[in-house]
Amino acid sequence: MPAFLRHPAFRNPSVLIGGGILLALFIVTVCAPILSSLDPSAIAPRLRLRAPSEQYLMGTDALGRDVWTRAIYGGRISLLVAACVSVIAVSLGLVIGLVAGYIRWLDGPVMRAMDGLMAIPGILLAIALVSLSGANLTTVIVAITIPEIPRVARLVRGVVLSIREEPYVEAAIGLGTPTRKILVSHVLPNTVAPLIVQGTYICASAILIEAILSFLGAGLSSEIPTWGNIIAEGRAVFQRAPWIILFPGGLLAVTILAVNILGDGLRDTLDPRMKKRLGA
Amino acid sequence: MLRLILSRLVAAIPVMGVVAIFVFLMLRLSPGDPAAILAGDQATAEVIAAIRADLGLDRPIPEQFVTWMGQILQGDLGRSVLSKQPVAMMIGQRVEPTLSLALMTLLFAVVVAVPLGVIAAWKQGSWLDRGIMALSVAGFSIPVFVLAYILIYFFSMKLDWLPVQGFTPISEGLLPFLHNIALPTLALSFIYIALFARITRAAMLEVLGEDYIRTAYAKGLKERVVLTRHALRNAAVPIVSVIGIGFALLIGGVVITETVFNIPGIGRLVVDAVLARDYPIIQGVILLFSGVYVLINLAIDVAYVLLDPRIRY
Numbered sequence: 001m002p003a004f005l006r007h008p009a010f011r012n013p014s015v016l017i018g019g020g021i022l023l024a025l026f027i028v029t030v031c032a033p034i035l036s037s038l039d040p041s042a043i044a045p046r047l048r049l050r051a052p053s054e055q056y057l058m059g060t061d062a063l064g065r066d067v068w069t070r071a072i073y074g075g076r077i078s079l080l081v082a083a084c085v086s087v088i089a090v091s092l093g094l095v096i097g098l099v100a101g102y103i104r105w106l107d108g109p110v111m112r113a114m115d116g117l118m119a120i121p122g123i124l125l126a127i128a129l130v131s132l133s134g135a136n137l138t139t140v141i142v143a144i145t146i147p148e149i150p151r152v153a154r155l156v157r158g159v160v161l162s163i164r165e166e167p168y169v170e171a172a173i174g175l176g177t178p179t180r181k182i183l184v185s186h187v188l189p190n191t192v193a194p195l196i197v198q199g200t201y202i203c204a205s206a207i208l209i210e211a212i213l214s215f216l217g218a219g220l221s222s223e224i225p226t227w228g229n230i231i232a233e234g235r236a237v238f239q240r241a242p243w244i245i246l247f248p249g250g251l252l253a254v255t256i257l258a259v260n261i262l263g264d265g266l267r268d269t270l271d272p273r274m275k276k277r278l279g280a
Numbered sequence: 281m282l283r284l285i286l287s288r289l290v291a292a293i294p295v296m297g298v299v300a301i302f303v304f305l306m307l308r309l310s311p312g313d314p315a316a317i318l319a320g321d322q323a324t325a326e327v328i329a330a331i332r333a334d335l336g337l338d339r340p341i342p343e344q345f346v347t348w349m350g351q352i353l354q355g356d357l358g359r360s361v362l363s364k365q366p367v368a369m370m371i372g373q374r375v376e377p378t379l380s381l382a383l384m385t386l387l388f389a390v391v392v393a394v395p396l397g398v399i400a401a402w403k404q405g406s407w408l409d410r411g412i413m414a415l416s417v418a419g420f421s422i423p424v425f426v427l428a429y430i431l432i433y434f435f436s437m438k439l440d441w442l443p444v445q446g447f448t449p450i451s452e453g454l455l456p457f458l459h460n461i462a463l464p465t466l467a468l469s470f471i472y473i474a475l476f477a478r479i480t481r482a483a484m485l486e487v488l489g490e491d492y493i494r495t496a497y498a499k500g501l502k503e504r505v506v507l508t509r510h511a512l513r514n515a516a517v518p519i520v521s522v523i524g525i526g527f528a529l530l531i532g533g534v535v536i537t538e539t540v541f542n543i544p545g546i547g548r549l550v551v552d553a554v555l556a557r558d559y560p561i562i563q564g565v566i567l568l569f570s571g572v573y574v575l576i577n578l579a580i581d582v583a584y585v586l587l588d589p590r591i592r593y
Contacts, residue, residue: 116297116298116301121570127551127562132317218555246430
């Protein structure tokens with residue numbers, strides 16, 4: 001057993017449940033072509049609006065496409081967007097936070113810029129960015145990432161400011177250690193735990209905002225099956241075929257729930273100070 | 281008090297300045313010709329040229345910014361590409377449904393969530409506490425549009441109690457207003473109930489460990505009095521601060537809820553504007569919502585001092 005698997009985080013029930021659901025979802029979306037022999041975009045007018053049955057697990061939509069097949073292919077987009085957004089937002093936020101926390105004269109201007117960015121409602125900012133640059137996978141990811149950066153930067157800056165008061169950092173400064181080395185070997189390790197936790201919550205928020213963008217018609221083209229697109233297409237026939245919305249919606253909710261549970265578990269095991277503050 | 285409000289107002293100016301710079305640069309730095317974006321998809325070359333000259337888009341960026349900022353400060357948010365009406369007026373006509381939905385949601389959420397949080401803290405570790413907290417995690421995870429359709433499915437389609445969509449102004453009577461707004465309010469407030477209940481519980485737990493709570497019990501005060509008058513009052517500050525955080529969530533939620541329930545509010549306006557690529561409206565709504573966000577946070581800073589005289593700035 002590799003050493004990192006012995007970490008208490010892997011014995012936390014929340015981490016195991018949330019992580020387990022996500023792992024299952026990941027396997028299902030990767031194996032989508034095996035789990036369903038149907039084409040997610042294949043239109044079959046004669047099979048339209050079929051209720052869920054053994055043959056069509058989640059029924060069919062207004063164009064006769066299999067909702068289950070579309071949903072598992074849609075899961076790919078959600079997971080991909082979540083992974084990209086959290087990695088990019090955490091990396092950029094980390095750099096900005098380190099710079100703001102360590103270079104005194106930059107702190108004021110950088111953090112004011114972050115405050116301003118935070119004042120703009122994230123969903124509106126994402127909608128505006130996508131509508132200005134045209135929707136494709138890259139612009140959607142960038143548009144969801146930008147509103148997430150200030151929160152990461154704030155978090156990292158807070159860690160840096162508290163760490164630089166620690167005696168061991170003062171000692172390192174006193175010994176003439178170069179700034180770059182202090183950042184890498186003393187400050188950076190202290191940001192890892194809160195960033196893993198924050199990164200997990202960003203995944204949840206990215207999945208949600210991607211679905212919202214698609215649902216509002218501002219996200220990926222409706223030809224691509226995403227959970228938001230499937231739900232948006234189900235709106236017109238909701239009274240006759242509620243399964244088109246309820247099944248992908250349920251998947252979306254369960255996925256976000258799993259990510260949040262995983263985040264709570266990671267927070268409790270990796271970052272106990274946070275736990276106390278939130279009283280959770 | 282006045283000095284506090286003034287100093288907070290002054291501190292809000294740079295934040296709004298940064299917001300304005302972002303909104304300004306967003307259009308200018310986006311790929312493509314800003315004049316073409318502002319003119320809309322079907323514009324002719326002459327229209328685009330006219331807009332370019334009108335907005336001074338051929339001038340240096342800093343000069344453009346000063347002109348643009350001057351117009352914004354005078355309340356001129358430009359004109360819609362499609363309807364040619366002033367954006368400020370179009371937003372003004374849509375304020376009532378959005379404000380009604382936002383206030384009803386906040387009110388309903390606070391009324392439900394604070395008692396839930398107090399009960400959870402009071403019975404900490406019990407099944408009741410765990411149930412409330414599990415519900416809170418779930419409430420945090422169900423997207424508002426999914427919840428909205430689940431509620432429509434039960435309350436409108438199965439039970440036929442509440443209308444599926446639309447908005448009735450309060451001037452047409454309180455009951456029709458409530459009847460129409462109940463479902464959107466219910467859908468939107470779920471996440472706030474989750475958030476507020478969680479924070480109320482955390483704040484209450486912290487306060488319940490204090491010495492003066494033990495003293496209050498020792499004096500023989502009734503549990504209800506200790507919980508409400510001693511504990512809840514002291515726990516109020518973090519609860520109020522979360523209402524500010526919640527407001528950012530509320531704006532996103534309003535946009536979606538108005539789309540699901542076909543409510544003719546500002547959220548609906550901005551979604552329609554996105555679909556039509558009507559950029560002046562998007563820009564105006566972003567500026568408005570960011571301004572409201574900053575003002576609410578300012579009001580919360582002031583509320584801190586009113587709620588807790590120990591806090592000084």
